[in-house]
Amino acid sequence: MKVIVLQENLARGLSIVSRAVSPRSTLPVLSNILIASDEGRLRLSATNLELGITCWIPARIEQEGSTTVPSRTLSDLINTLPADQVQLILDTQTQSLHVQGGTSNNDIKCIDAQEFPPLPVPDMDGAVQVNVADFKEMIQQVTFAASTDEARPVLMGVLVTVEKDQITMAAADGFRLAVRKATLSNAMPSPISAIIPARALNELARVAGDGEESIYMVMPKGRGQVLFRVKDVEVVSQLIDGTFPDYHQIIPRNYKSRTLVSTNAMLKACKQAEIFAREGSNVARLDIKPAQSDMQPSEVEISATSEETGRNETIVEATVDGGGMLIAFNVKFLREALEAVKTPNVAMETSGPNAPGVIRPVGNDDYIQVIMPMHLG
Amino acid sequence: MNWNLIGHAWAVDLLRRHVANGEARHAYLFSGPPGLGRRTLAVHLAQALNCTNPPAPGEFCGQCRDCRQIAAMQHPDMAVVQAENEGGTLKVDQVRAVQHSLSLKPYQSKYRVALFLRFQEANDNAANALLKTLEEAPAHAILLLTADTPESLLPTIISRCEILRLRPLRVEEVESMLTDKGVDPERARLLAHISGGRPGYANRLLEDSSLLETRAERLNDLQALLQSTRVKKFSYADKLSKDKDGMRQAITFWLSYWRDVLLKASHASVTITNVDYSAEIESLASRLTLPAVRRTVSDLELALDRMDRNVNPRLLAEVLLMDWPK
Numbered sequence: 001m002k003v004i005v006l007q008e009n010l011a012r013g014l015s016i017v018s019r020a021v022s023p024r025s026t027l028p029v030l031s032n033i034l035i036a037s038d039e040g041r042l043r044l045s046a047t048n049l050e051l052g053i054t055c056w057i058p059a060r061i062e063q064e065g066s067t068t069v070p071s072r073t074l075s076d077l078i079n080t081l082p083a084d085q086v087q088l089i090l091d092t093q094t095q096s097l098h099v100q101g102g103t104s105n106n107d108i109k110c111i112d113a114q115e116f117p118p119l120p121v122p123d124m125d126g127a128v129q130v131n132v133a134d135f136k137e138m139i140q141q142v143t144f145a146a147s148t149d150e151a152r153p154v155l156m157g158v159l160v161t162v163e164k165d166q167i168t169m170a171a172a173d174g175f176r177l178a179v180r181k182a183t184l185s186n187a188m189p190s191p192i193s194a195i196i197p198a199r200a201l202n203e204l205a206r207v208a209g210d211g212e213e214s215i216y217m218v219m220p221k222g223r224g225q226v227l228f229r230v231k232d233v234e235v236v237s238q239l240i241d242g243t244f245p246d247y248h249q250i251i252p253r254n255y256k257s258r259t260l261v262s263t264n265a266m267l268k269a270c271k272q273a274e275i276f277a278r279e280g281s282n283v284a285r286l287d288i289k290p291a292q293s294d295m296q297p298s299e300v301e302i303s304a305t306s307e308e309t310g311r312n313e314t315i316v317e318a319t320v321d322g323g324g325m326l327i328a329f330n331v332k333f334l335r336e337a338l339e340a341v342k343t344p345n346v347a348m349e350t351s352g353p354n355a356p357g358v359i360r361p362v363g364n365d366d367y368i369q370v371i372m373p374m375h376l377g
Numbered sequence: 378m379n380w381n382l383i384g385h386a387w388a389v390d391l392l393r394r395h396v397a398n399g400e401a402r403h404a405y406l407f408s409g410p411p412g413l414g415r416r417t418l419a420v421h422l423a424q425a426l427n428c429t430n431p432p433a434p435g436e437f438c439g440q441c442r443d444c445r446q447i448a449a450m451q452h453p454d455m456a457v458v459q460a461e462n463e464g465g466t467l468k469v470d471q472v473r474a475v476q477h478s479l480s481l482k483p484y485q486s487k488y489r490v491a492l493f494l495r496f497q498e499a500n501d502n503a504a505n506a507l508l509k510t511l512e513e514a515p516a517h518a519i520l521l522l523t524a525d526t527p528e529s530l531l532p533t534i535i536s537r538c539e540i541l542r543l544r545p546l547r548v549e550e551v552e553s554m555l556t557d558k559g560v561d562p563e564r565a566r567l568l569a570h571i572s573g574g575r576p577g578y579a580n581r582l583l584e585d586s587s588l589l590e591t592r593a594e595r596l597n598d599l600q601a602l603l604q605s606t607r608v609k610k611f612s613y614a615d616k617l618s619k620d621k622d623g624m625r626q627a628i629t630f631w632l633s634y635w636r637d638v639l640l641k642a643s644h645a646s647v648t649i650t651n652v653d654y655s656a657e658i659e660s661l662a663s664r665l666t667l668p669a670v671r672r673t674v675s676d677l678e679l680a681l682d683r684m685d686r687n688v689n690p691r692l693l694a695e696v697l698l699m700d701w702p703k
Contacts (some may be wrong), residue, residue, distance in 0.1 A: 027451055049453045049484050117453045150473055151480060153480030197481075224482025224517075241515045310538040 001064025001090035003035075003042055005057060007081050007101060013044045013057040016207050016233060021071040022048035029068055029115045035088070036066030036113060041232075045119055046071065051200050052236040053118050053207065065090050065136060069097055070210040073108055108376055121222050121235055122227045127216040128162055128192070129350045132208050133231060134182055135215045138169050139205040141340045141367060142182045146198035147173035154242040157195035160226075162188050170247050171198060172253045174235045176333050177247055177370040178340065200237030207233050212303040217305055250370055252358055255349035257322035259288050259300055259363060263338055263346045269314035270335040277304035277331045284331035285373050288350070290320040304331060328374040337369045380421045381439070382414060383554045383576040385547035389418070391541070396425045397435030401488075401541040403514040405573035406496075406522045406530075412578025415523040418543070419492055423455055426519060427486035443486055451588060453484040461495035464625060467499035472506045474610045479510060479518045489518045496522045497529035504531050511537040537687050545574030550646060555579060570652045573633065575693065595630045604699060614694035623693065625684055632677040635670065638662050669702045676700055 014033065022030045025048065034045040038369035042059035043053065068088050078086065080105075089098040090110070099106040130138075139158075147155035152174075159170045165187040170179045208215060215230045228235045232333045239333035273284040287301040298320040305311040327350055338346065350357045353376055359369040380389045388407075394403045405422070407415040421437070424447045428437035446452040458477045460467040474490045483489045495501070499507075507520075511534065514520060520538075527535045527542070548569045554576055554580050555565035560583065571592070572579035582588055602610060616626050637649035641662035649655060662670070680697050684690065 025456060029451075047476070050481055115451070150477055153477065156480075238484060240480055241482050241517060242480070364569065 002063035003088045009057040013055045016055045017044045017046040017053045020051045020053040030367040032068035033071045034068045034116045037061045037064045054234040067110040074307040117216045127218045129214045136205045137179045139201045142169045142171045142178045143198040144177035153265045154288040157240040159244040164193040195240040204235045225228040256351045257325045259348045261317040265316045267338040273304035276306045276332045279306040279309045282330045285328045288325040328376045393435035404520040404538040406538035406540045412575035419521040423490040426488045454486045455490045457492045460498040469502040472503045493522045499526045595627045610698040618690035618694045635674045639670045642667045
């Protein structure tokens with residue numbers, strides 16, 4: 001193999017794929033990055049068998065070939081080379097990669113590309129196509145609600161379902177649920193349902209970049225994998241095996257009290273309450289007060305108390321529809337829920353101190369969150 | 378074809394039928410003394426499960442990419458879990474890491490295989506952490522455990538596995554395996570006897586000549602120690618206890634020697650293991666009473682057990698040597 005690439009392209013490509021490298025694996029080849037000539041471009045791939053990232057960078061291929069290079073060594077080296085052309089020459093006999101940039105000459109010991117686990121070569125026909133910005137927003141609005149508890153692997157993933165022209169993402173950790181819907185530009189012939197690890201989606205959002213491109217999503221038949229392609233990057237993830245709980249049953253159908261607040265004001269109040277609540281068990285009390293008469297305003301009082309730190313109380317103006325209510329939430333969950341809401345106003349629906357609360361952005365029916373209440377104490 | 382294995386034909390036969398009929402259990406436990414081929418059998422089962430090009434149902438080709446990766450224990454869908462060294466502890470974090478990988482669908486094959494070696498070394502936390510996975514393994518997961526005896530595991534683990542108790546082979550089988558390899562008959566006979574019907578151990582003896590030397594040294598020490606003074610025994614015990622692995626090994630050699638003495642003393646017709654020391658063993662057996670020999674054997678077994686329980690090795694060695702019959 002003989003390839004000439006620009007240092008900045010190679011450095012960018014390595015920084016994208018290196019997130020999937022697993023440095024401490026029983027398979028030594030997994031701490032390496034696969035570099036291979038691929039139809040006039042250079043392909044970089046890394047995988048930890050759960051998440052795989054491939055990136056194509058422009059290159060001048062003088063001789064075809066492939067090998068796997070230790071990730072840390074190559075990344076550290078390329079980052080120190082001058083912003084100029086870098087020449088990569090592989091000696092296939094010794095599996096040693098000669099890297100030349102500026103006046104620096106290096107030989108890196110590599111592992112044969114044959115040992116690298118094969119990444120799927122997808123058929124992009126029938127791919128689900130979503131705008132990058134929309135897809136990133138969906139991911140950001142859902143993944144934070146996924147569990148980090150290894151004991152229930154299913155909840156560490158995000159349930160992605162596609163039916164006709166509706167795509168839905170749902171994540172839950174047993175205490176909260178976030179569901180985000182979106183409409184696709186063209187309807188899919190057959191429905192899709194899969195549990196994708198939240199980590200893979202977060203990595204996808206990170207590498208997808210900004211812009212007007214589309215993300216293409218396919219699930220090759222019988223491989224238990226999902227593949228996303230954006231521009232010149234591909235992210236492959238193993239699917240989580242199992243049955244996602246039926247979350248439709250958790251979403252309350254009606255409410256006794258509906259409170260409209262400004263998202264920002266409520267978020268600020270939650271942040272303040274969290275300063276005090278985090279010392280204890282993260283409990284914040286919401287006292288929802290409807291207007292006493294036509295002349296008085298309705299409001300929500302958010303308060304948190306801690307034995308050691310002290311206490312906090314913030315009043316947020318609100319429009320309360322229905323009766324008053326005293327309810328407690330985990331303030332960290334409440335803050336994260338509000339941070340994910342993009343509209344200026346948010347509606348909170350409650351039915352009682354022991355019933356789950358629902359958070360909806362005002363003027364957008366595509367996003368819904370459910371949070372379990374805590375003991376008032 | 379017997380999966381290229383020496384012996385254990387019944388086990389291979391059973392497993393082959395399971396694989397061929399698609400009724401592989403979610404968990405198997407292979408038990409038997411070390412060096413018997415427990416791991417080899419488990420690896421071959423993994424190959425049979427995941428071979429992409431099986432020559433016949435329940436067989437594996439050994440040539441395809443998956444077969445070669447599994448044989449090298451480098452397969453993306455196979456996780457190998459074991460304590461860091463023999464006699465070490467298999468920890469709960471290792472079990473958790475495997476559970477995470479088992480929750481994902483297989484990367485390239487039909488099954489994800491988790492291979493837990495010497496599972497008797499798992500501490501209670503690790504064993505308990507595995508229970509849930511053992512009970513409700515995902516459909517694509519197969520768990521393979523190896524252990525010295527099923528009884529050394531938690532009863533809750535055993536009841537969740539299909540147990541295959543592997544037994545030592547006949548000495549002649551191991552002998553013919555060795556002669557087939559080109560070992561000269563005299564040496565093959567000796568190694569087969571010393572291995573006690575464990576082909577894996579026989580191979581180790583063959584490849585690592587220092588093992589035989591250590592054995593000879595330890596057995597000569599044993600004979601010398603029987604006649605030596607208390608002072609000598611104490612200084613030997615001190616030296617021995619410096620290296621825990623060496624001490625464990627020495628006790629194992631001595632145990633097999635005393636087992637032979639026991640066999641001779643009880644006039645059993647079973648062939649002895651240490652055939653190269655048969656004269657010494659005979660004379661010792663004729664000199665000692667059966668209860669005395671039996672006590673020594675159980676003392677040695679107890680000593681091995683106590684070593685795993687972190688007893689002060691020097692005290693242990695001293696007591697052991699002092700209690701030996703004159």
